[in-house]
Amino acid sequence: MNIVCIAWGSLLWKPQPLKLASGWHPGGPKLPLEYTRQSDDSPELALVLCEGARPMPTYWAYLDTDDLDAARAMLGAREKIAEDRPDYIGSIPPVDGARVDARIQDWLKEKGIAAAVWTALPPKFEGVSGRVPSADEVVAWLDSRSGDQRAAAEDYIRRTPAHIDTRYRRVIAARLGWRSLRDAHVTRTG
Numbered sequence: 001m002n003i004v005c006i007a008w009g010s011l012l013w014k015p016q017p018l019k020l021a022s023g024w025h026p027g028g029p030k031l032p033l034e035y036t037r038q039s040d041d042s043p044e045l046a047l048v049l050c051e052g053a054r055p056m057p058t059y060w061a062y063l064d065t066d067d068l069d070a071a072r073a074m075l076g077a078r079e080k081i082a083e084d085r086p087d088y089i090g091s092i093p094p095v096d097g098a099r100v101d102a103r104i105q106d107w108l109k110e111k112g113i114a115a116a117v118w119t120a121l122p123p124k125f126e127g128v129s130g131r132v133p134s135a136d137e138v139v140a141w142l143d144s145r146s147g148d149q150r151a152a153a154e155d156y157i158r159r160t161p162a163h164i165d166t167r168y169r170r171v172i173a174a175r176l177g178w179r180s181l182r183d184a185h186v187t188r189t190g
C-alpha cells in the first residue's frame with residue numbers, strides 16, 4: 001500500500017525521525033490551517049488544523065513503509081504524541097472508528113494514493129486544548145517571548161512556506177515584521 005504524509009509546518013524542514021521515501025511535493029489537499037497551538041515542549045506557536053480557518057495549500061511525501069500502523073507510529077514518534085491520543089494522528093483509512101476527513105479522502109482518490117497520515121493536533125492556548133486564541137492574543141504571546149524562545153518562535157513562522165498565508169500570519173507580519181523566508185527549505189521532487 002502506498003502511504004503519504006501530509007504536512008504544512010516543521011515536518012517540511014525537519015522531518016526526522018519520519019522516514020520519507022520521496023521529497024515533499026506541493027499540491028496536497030487544501031486544509032483549514034492557523035497558528036493556534038502553543039507547543040508543549042517548545043516555544044513555537046504551531047500551525048494546526050483549525051476548522052473555520054481559510055483552506056491553505058499543503059505538501060505531501062511518500063513514507064518509507066507500506067504499513068499504516070507503522071506510518072502512524074512513525075508520525076506519532078516524530079510529533080511526540082502519547083500513545084493514548086491516537087486521535088492526534090489522522091489517517092485514511094481511519095483507525096478505531098475515527099471520522100473520515102472528506103477533503104483528504106477526495107484528494108487521495110484524485111491522486112490514486114491508497115492511504116495518508118497527518119498531524120491532527122487541535123488548537124491549544126494557555127493550556128486549554130481546543131481553545132482558539134484571537135489574533136491579538138497570538139501576537140501578544142509571540143511578542144512576550146525573549147531570547148532563544150523568541151528566535152525559535154520567529155523561525156517557525158518565517159520557515160513556513162509563504163503561500164500558507166493565514167489571517168494570523170498576516171497580522172504577525174504586520175505587527176512583528178516576521179515575514180516568510182523563501183521556500184528553499186522545502187525539499188521538493190520533480
